[in-house]
Amino acid sequence: MRGAREHNLKNVDVDVPRDALVVFSGVSGSGKSSLAFGTIYAEAQRRYFESVAPYARRLIDQVGVPAVDSIDGLPPAVALQQQRGTPSARSSVGSVTGLSSLLRMLYSRAGRYPARQPMLYAEDFSPNTPQGACPHCHGLGRVYEVTEASMVPDDSLTIRERAVAAWPPAWHGQNLRDILVTMGIDVDKPWRALPRKTRDWILFTEEQPTVPVYAGFTPEETKDALRRKMEPSYQGTFTSARRYVLHTFATTQSALMKRRVSRYMVGGACPVCDGKRLKREALAVTFGGMDIGALAQLPLGHLADRLARATPSELSEEKRLAAARLVDDVLMRLRPLLSLGLGHLSLDRTTPSVSPGELQRLRLATQICSNLFGVIYVLDEPSAGLHPADGEALLASLRQLRASGNSVYVVEHDLNLMRAADWIVDVGPAAGELGGQVLYSGPPAGLRAVAASRTADYLFSDDAPARPAPRAPTGWLRLAGVTQNNLDRLDAAFPLGVFTAVTGVSGSGKSSLVSRALVDLVGAHLGHEPPAAEDDEDAEPDTMRLTGGHIAAGAESIRRLVQVDQKPIGRTPRSNLATYTGLFDHVRKLFAATPEAKKRRYDAGRFSFNVAKGRCETCEGEGFVSVELLFMPSVFAPCPTCHGARYNEATLKIRHRGRSIADVLGMTVDAASEFFADEPALARPLGLLRGIGLGYLRLGQPATELSGGEAQRIKLVTELQRAQRGHTLYVLDEPTTGLHPSDVDKLMAQLQDLVDAGNTVIVVEHEMRIVAGSDWVVDLGPGAGGAGGRIVAQGTPAQVAASPAGSGSRTAPYLAAALR
Ligand code: ADP
Ligand code: ADP
Ligand code: ZN
Ligand code: ZN
DSSP states (O other): OEEEOSTTOOSBOOOOOSSSEEEEEOSTTSSHHHHIIIIIIHHHHHHHHHHHOTTHHHHHHHHOOOSEEEOOSOOOEEEEOOOSSOOOTTOBHHHHHTHHHHHHHHHHHHOBOOTTOOOOOGGGGOTTSTTTBOTTTTTOSEEEEOOHHHHOSOTTSBTTTTSOTTSOOHHHHHHHHHHHHHTTOOTTSBGGGSOHHHHHHHHHOOOOOEEEEOTTOOHHHHHHHHHTTOOOSEEEEOOOHHHHHHHHHHHOOOHHHHHHHHTTOEEEEOTTTTTSOBOHHHHTOEETTEEHHHHHHSBHHHHHHHHHHOOOTTSOHHHHHHHHHHHHHHHHHHHHHHHTTOTTOBTTOBGGGSOHHHHHHHHHHHHHTTOOOSOEEEEEOTTTTOOHHHHHHHHHHHHHHHHTTOEEEEEOOOHHHHHHOSEEEEEESSSGGGOOEEEEEEOGGGGGGOTTOHHHHHHSOOSOOOOOOOOOOSEEEEEEEEEETTEEEEEEEEEESSEEEEEOSTTSSHHIIIIIIIHHHHHHHHTOOOOOOSSSTTOOOOGGGOOEEEEEEOGGGOOEEEEEOOSOSOSSTTOBHHHHHSHHHHHHHHHHTSHHHHHTTOOGGGGOTTSTTTBOTTTTTSSEEEEOOTTSOOEEEEOTTTTTOOBOHHHHHOOBTTBOHHHHHHSBHHHHHHHTTTOHHHHHHHHHHHHTTOTTSBTTOBGGGOOHHHHHHHHHHHHHTSOOOSOEEEEEESTTTTOOHHHHHHHHHHHHHHHHTTOEEEEEOOOHHHHHTSSEEEEEESSSGGGOOEEEEEESHHHHHTOOGGGOOSSHHHHHHHHO
């Protein structure tokens, strides 16, 4: 590769071997992805499109032409990236791996049919086709309904006090209430005191009467107005709460509305198909004694056992041969899935409910069976979410791809994977402008001699870091009878006022315990709103997975709960670092306070790109315009009027110490920190951002360009700048994902400061360096899914490391090694 200049890359020349396992390393933001994905993969894509598609120009515009002079010897590339967007709820583990289609074939050709039932086609076994779907739930497996309790959570309220919580808020809700007033219903009586018939009608009727409405009138005045046949304010149409909720859920385009109404619905397995999503005829066909729906609900590990043991003796010779071939094929495809630590997943799990790391490994396992030859696989931190015990299997899979004649390029932070690589390309030395150079390209051992490399510091350091003695807890938070996913009436205790790491193999139940159960129970205790559904577009009522159990002790010592995750901080370029952290409010005030702005009467709102007065009208302050493409997702192009500045001419004329508001948004955190050194309100958050390793980000960097790890650290800083009163519980799920060890150290220093200030921190973590430095460890296991969900060891790191071999702690040996 010669002259690579994508993003921050500094005209990079580098030679990377083919048919090798190559790790791209470097601190977050140094340019690893820009090299591996933005240049190598993008160029391979471009050439591919050019060779196959007559309408290639359009596709090329979409992926972009990477800024590079030349690349020689480039084979076709396949990217296995961690998805940042949200995959569709209709796709599942079975469809991503291709296993579902094989099983459908198996059931169609070699299944056991009831007497006199004709043979079905493979599509008849798919819930995603009209032929196969259960006609009652349309293949969803669940039906959603509303009940009085779900729509009227507090029946001591009156209708005026919004007893019918499910009704729309604001004007529309008031309109519905006014209609009831016209109809002579008492809106000032507690809900439960109203007659059953009235309540049922309000909630469930399909009638939609239109009646005169006298807005702002009391019930008495309304009665009077009706009697005197006064001219009404308008004619209002009534909608029952049920009709409103179901109709909105089915038709709204707004993710927010969908989420709002979904709270008032209760879900349950479809009574016709029993949650199996298929029509009756399809479920009547069995193989090895099970219908295909039940098979799809089994964890993959059990599925493999089950199929291996199935001996369909009653079949004809012809069917038996077909069955044997298909079963062999399924088992062969299951093997890499099991060895990559995915045996706890079932085929019917929807992809949005699978973690990004698991999804990437699903795709990786699928590739291993694809028998491609001579391609470059480009992967993004495949170790994410993997316990060190599963790391060996990952390495074996990557080596298998290489052994079949492919090149495997991975962007990684995991030190063990780096040690095992054939070649390392270390990018740095620092992030953003201060990075973008290749510091080293060669076999791992040679990196030791590179003084500028931060990776070398960690890869070859032998001395264990100084570790203070574990802190003593100030109290205990005790959860009793926790039921969630694979946790069944589990009792768990978390020490307060200290740093706790929750460990265990992938699928053992760490997230279920910490990110679901703990957050649900403590949140409910603090009166938080139920957490929003994971992904807006596919929001589904989630009541089936409500956490069971209660807090037995310790709740009174927690005043606040903060969950810091890696979800994006916004989905449009309108949200950015400066707006999210609140920094921008201060900046706008500074601009409004300049003499020039005062003279023109520009207030702080003028300097917001979300307000019409000051922003560029062409792009409405986005700096980009979206270009719609036929058959393609639209792409963003710089605004032709403001060229990305986002503001109109008049606003840009205002200068604060010589800089326009657009100049400030273009500054990196490092530059802004220097520029605003005398503004305490800005210096503090900017200092925190630098301290956590984000000095290279621009203030106006759109949320859509930020990685999960960057978003997470921005959220943490936003939290850190709030007044520190202690008694807050911070919960983080794998905070080190996407972070270089040196960034991990910075993050940990901040988290330790939070504990020193009187707070509690609980993290789900695989990185043994972090676990070794914590005060307390809760280790789940022994296995994944049904074979996990128990606490197999707990105590200080030293105590857990000393767990006997029979305890079932897979973490103990790795932790012991890290403590040495
Ligand atoms: P790494 O993979 O090492 O974490 P990246 O290659 O993602 O680093 O980023 C390198 C630099 O390029 C960073 O300064 C980052 O902010 C910037 N960058 C990344 N993506 C984009 C983008 N889409 N547009 C502009 N700059 C980007
Ligand atoms: P970990 O965090 O230790 O990797 P999880 O808590 O994510 O484990 O998963 C524990 C078990 O619960 C696994 O068997 C997993 O498949 C199951 N599980 C997790 N999330 C869901 C979900 N949304 N729906 C159904 N099962 C789930
Ligand atoms: Zn059904
Ligand atoms: Zn513009």
